[in-house]
Structure formats: structure tokens, C-alpha cells
Amino acid sequence: MTTADTPLAELLTSRIRDVQDYPKPGVLFKDIAPLLADAEAFAALTRALADRAAALGATKVVGLEARGFVLAAPAAFAAGIGFVPIRKQGKLPGEVFRRSYELEYGSATLEVQCDAFAPGERVLVVDDVLATGGTIGASLDLVKEAGAELAGVVVLMELGFLDGRGRLTPHLGGAPLETLVTV
Numbered sequence: 001m002t003t004a005d006t007p008l009a010e011l012l013t014s015r016i017r018d019v020q021d022y023p024k025p026g027v028l029f030k031d032i033a034p035l036l037a038d039a040e041a042f043a044a045l046t047r048a049l050a051d052r053a054a055a056l057g058a059t060k061v062v063g064l065e066a067r068g069f070v071l072a073a074p075a076a077f078a079a080g081i082g083f084v085p086i087r088k089q090g091k092l093p094g095e096v097f098r099r100s101y102e103l104e105y106g107s108a109t110l111e112v113q114c115d116a117f118a119p120g121e122r123v124l125v126v127d128d129v130l131a132t133g134g135t136i137g138a139s140l141d142l143v144k145e146a147g148a149e150l151a152g153v154v155v156l157m158e159l160g161f162l163d164g165r166g167r168l169t170p171h172l173g174g175a176p177l178e179t180l181v182t183v
């Protein structure tokens, strides 16, 4: 079942494509390429993310490589604040904080630059999919380690049956987790 109880959720849901058995047998992959290719849907998503950044008083939007970058960077621009990347291992120069984690179809390591945030910064973390919660959980730990305050997390799509939300609770420290579409 998909929750599409608002015009925005309905629009976004209609532009996400299901791909069975990708990248591994048994995984139902949620492909956001059609949404990104649709100017109306992409603009509506960007506005929704930027509105949340403003409402939460964020001073930076953090995007998670790779699909999270595509959503977070325009949202930061639209909100008039800066963007910070959390990247897969070995892509960022200088001193980094590092966390390894499991995701729905593998494992990975994420990094953030140690000097990514000035003192007192409030961060909105943005990604496309919340599946097991491994990626966002590791990212929230990195944000905290780098000294920023978590204003909130917004995810385009939550795969509710994997209970990533439950796994994220200890990483959120009371900050809100919002998802625009739940599957």
C-alpha cells in the first residue's frame, strides 16, 4: 500500500517507478528517475524540502551520496542556505569522520569533512529512500560527530515494511523524521 493522501504525495508517487529484482533478486527497487525528469514533480519536491528547511530553522541541508545530492542541493538553493555532502568512502579531501553501515542490498562507508559545519549550525538531512535506515543512521551519527545540531530529517520515500524508522529512533535525539511518501 502507498500513502498518497495529499496532492503532493499523489504527484510524487505517480512519478516513482517500481523495478522488481534490482539490484538483487527479492528487492523491489524504487526508481526516482521519472520524478527527476518531470519538471512539475521535481519542482514540487524541491519546494517541499526547502519549506521544511525553513520551518525547522536549518542553516545547512545535508545530502547523502548519490541520489540524496540530487534532492538536497536544489532544496538548499531554494531555501537560501548552504549544502553539505556526506560521501561514500575516499571521495572527500582532508580530515573526515567515517561510519560503516549495512543497507538493504549491501554495505558501505560514509564520510563527512571534519570542518563541514561552523559552531551552532542546524542541519536538515535529506535522502531519497529510507529502507533499513542504515544510511541515514550512519549519517546522523556523522552530523553529530562533526558538531552540528540535527534540525530534522526529510526523506522522499519510506519503505515502511523494513522498519527503518524504528532503527533510526536512537539516532534522531528527538529531532523529527518526515517522509513525503510511505510505501
Ligand SMILES: O=P(O)(O)OC[C@H]1O[C@H](OP(=O)(O)OP(=O)(O)O)[C@H](O)[C@@H]1O
Pocket (backbone or CB within 6 Å): 064, 065, 066, 067, 068, 102, 103, 104, 105, 108, 127, 128, 129, 130, 131, 132, 133, 134, 135, 136, 164
Ligand atoms: O535505508 P537503507 O537500507 O540504508 O537504504 C537507503 C539508501 O539506499 C540508497 O543508496 P545507495 O547507496 O544504494 O545508492 P545511491 O548511491 O544510488 O544513492 C538510497 O539512496 C538511500 O541512501
Ligand SMILES: Nc1ncnc2[nH]cnc12
Pocket (backbone or CB within 6 Å): 027, 028, 029, 030, 031, 103, 104, 105, 129, 131, 132, 159
Ligand atoms: N528498494 C529500494 N529502492 C530504491 N533505493 C533503495 N535503497 C535501499 N533500498 C532501496
